[in-house]
Amino acid sequence: MSENNSKPRKxxxxxxxxxxxxxxxxxxxxxxxxxxxxxxxxxxxxxGALVAVGYMDPxxxxxxxxxxxxxxxxxxxVILMSSLIAMLLQYMAAxxxxxxxxxxxxxxxxxxxxxxxxxLWILTELAIMATDIAEVIGAAIALYLLFHIPLVVAVFITxxxxxxxxLLTKIGFRxxxxxxVCLILVILVVFVYQVALSxxxxxxxxxxxxxxADTFSGKxxxxxxxxxxxxxxxxxxxxxxxxxxxxxxxxQTRKIDHSKEDDVAQAVRFSxxxxxxxxxxxxxxxxxxLIMGVAVFKTGAVKDPSFFGLFQALSDTSTLSNGVLIxxxxxxxLSTLFAVALLASGQNSTITGTLTGQVIxxxxxxxxxxxxxxxxxxxxxxxxxxxxxxxxxxxxxAIAEHTALNNLMNNSxxxxxxxxPFSMLPLLMMTNSQVEMGAxxxxxxxxxxxxxxxxxxLTFLNMKxxxxxxxxxxxxxxxxxxxxxxxxxxxxxxxxVLALLIWTVYDLYRGNKRVAAKLKAAEQL
Numbered sequence: 001m002s003e004n005n006s007k008p009r010k011x012x013x014x015x016x017x018x019x020x021x022x023x024x025x026x027x028x029x030x031x032x033x034x035x036x037x038x039x040x041x042x043x044x045x046x047x048g049a050l051v052a053v054g055y056m057d058p059x060x061x062x063x064x065x066x067x068x069x070x071x072x073x074x075x076x077x078v079i080l081m082s083s084l085i086a087m088l089l090q091y092m093a094a095x096x097x098x099x100x101x102x103x104x105x106x107x108x109x110x111x112x113x114x115x116x117x118x119x120l121w122i123l124t125e126l127a128i129m130a131t132d133i134a135e136v137i138g139a140a141i142a143l144y145l146l147f148h149i150p151l152v153v154a155v156f157i158t159x160x161x162x163x164x165x166x167l168l169t170k171i172g173f174r175x176x177x178x179x180x181v182c183l184i185l186v187i188l189v190v191f192v193y194q195v196a197l198s199x200x201x202x203x204x205x206x207x208x209x210x211x212x213a214d215t216f217s218g219k220x221x222x223x224x225x226x227x228x229x230x231x232x233x234x235x236x237x238x239x240x241x242x243x244x245x246x247x248x249x250x251x252q253t254r255k256i257d258h259s260k261e262d263d264v265a266q267a268v269r270f271s272x273x274x275x276x277x278x279x280x281x282x283x284x285x286x287x288x289x290l291i292m293g294v295a296v297f298k299t300g301a302v303k304d305p306s307f308f309g310l311f312q313a314l315s316d317t318s319t320l321s322n323g324v325l326i327x328x329x330x331x332x333x334l335s336t337l338f339a340v341a342l343l344a345s346g347q348n349s350t351i352t353g354t355l356t357g358q359v360i361x362x363x364x365x366x367x368x369x370x371x372x373x374x375x376x377x378x379x380x381x382x383x384x385x386x387x388x389x390x391x392x393x394x395x396x397x398a399i400a401e402h403t404a405l406n407n408l409m410n411n412s413x414x415x416x417x418x419x420x421p422f423s424m425l426p427l428l429m430m431t432n433s434q435v436e437m438g439a440x441x442x443x444x445x446x447x448x449x450x451x452x453x454x455x456x457x458l459t460f461l462n463m464k465x466x467x468x469x470x471x472x473x474x475x476x477x478x479x480x481x482x483x484x485x486x487x488x489x490x491x492x493x494x495x496x497v498l499a500l501l502i503w504t505v506y507d508l509y510r511g512n513k514r515v516a517a518k519l520k521a522a523e524q525l
Contacts, residue, residue, distance in 0.1 A: 430508075
């Protein structure tokens with residue numbers, strides 16, 4: 001018996017996992033005690049940056065710039081509202097992880113049935129892959145623009161970012177956080193520079209931060225887009241479900257004494273500071289993107305909103321709005337910086353997407369695989385539709401190829417509308433449960449009110465925009481029959497989403513009651 005126990009354990013590619021969230025890095029980062037505010041904040045800073053990446057990934061770029069081109073500063077208020085809602089949701093996600101010591105996937109699985117857990121896992125995996133498609137497209141186009149690598153080759157090169165991930169896993173989680181922050185700063189500096197040169201109308205920017213009746217209007221159409229569809233595009237690209245799973249896991253990387261409520265409270269407080277600071281940076285990036293659409297380019301000058309079109313527009317003096325921009329554009333620096341920021345954005349999303357994939361696989365179905373394998377499988381699946389798109393348009397004009405890739409990226413975001421309610425609603429229910437959070441850490445009244453408003457509003461807007469998203473699959477020249485068919489598909493999907501939501505809420509409610517009864521019985525013994 002002792003001989004058997006002394007044998008080294010053989011590691012398999014896929015293993016059973018039911019331990020702490022992201023076990024390899026859980027509680028590995030030391031935090032100071034009794035130190036000043038800034039030193040303590042520095043120790044807790046990092047997880048917020050990993051989360052903020054999802055709010056400024058390639059999927060956000062064209063929606064914000066196109067919104068600015070079509071409606072000037074009108075949709076600034078949508079970016080602001082999305083960012084505030086994101087801050088609230090991410091605060092709750094971090095709090096859930098720190099207080100319950102479970103990530104969101106583990107918490108849902110602990111309160112629901114195995115079958116529902118599998119359904120929600122598949123749904124979230126599809127959302128991650130949809131996000132990954134945007135990252136593949138963004139990184140491949142950046143490589144093409146910077147180094148003139150053929151698109152097909154560039155798409156295959158994106159698969160090898162798994163080697164980057166292997167390297168990062170060897171250097172420690174704190175250094176990964178630092179690299180992500182540096183890449184965010186690269187993106188921020190690029191757009192600050194370009195917007196500063198454009199000398200925007202700051203009065204119009206500030207006025208745009210206040211929502212009006214026109215902000216969500218479905219009547220005034222510019223370039224085939226209404227303010228409503230523009231707003232839905234920005235919201236859909238901003239608030240993503242996988243960020244809630246990720247934050248509830250990486251918030252547990254700090255080493256704290258859970259037997260002391262004050263230590264837990266400090267972790268929740270400084271995690272909120274970290275998250276809000278990083279999401280404020282994401283707000284500025286998205287705002288700068290929209291301002292670019294207004295101030296950098298002449299109104300209506302960007303006919304091709306794809307990354308190719310934006311790159312070309314930044315080097316085409318006829319599309320730019322003032323003499324300073326035109327003189328700088330001649331050197332090629334504006335377009336080059338844009339491509340560099342695009343590449344940085346894609347690499348950031350590589351890191352966070354892989355970590356999230358591991359979180360949901362372990363949490364929902366108790367399976368674990370090495371990060372490199374996890375990344376390789378997800379990326380290989382994600383490149384398939386991109387390669388199909390590139391090959392189908394290879395014999396057509398460059399504009400046709402660019403448009404097809406842009407449509408693929410936008411259409412892939414449909415899965416985000418499906419998955420978002422299934423992360424937001426359980427998160428709100430869990431953090432408002434005294435059984436889960438205790439009396440001190442359950443949501444306050446105002447957090448609960450704002451949380452329910454955010455969940456209902458975002459779910460409604462995503463479902464409202466679903467028919468348009470399904471119609472987009474049929475292209476710009478869809479027939480009435482195709483549009484009617486698309487609407488039928490959308491309504492069936494909406495019914496399916498609502499039915500699955502009811503199942504999820506019922507299971508969570510029943511599971512919470514069951515745990516509460518067990519705790520009460522234990523107290524009576």
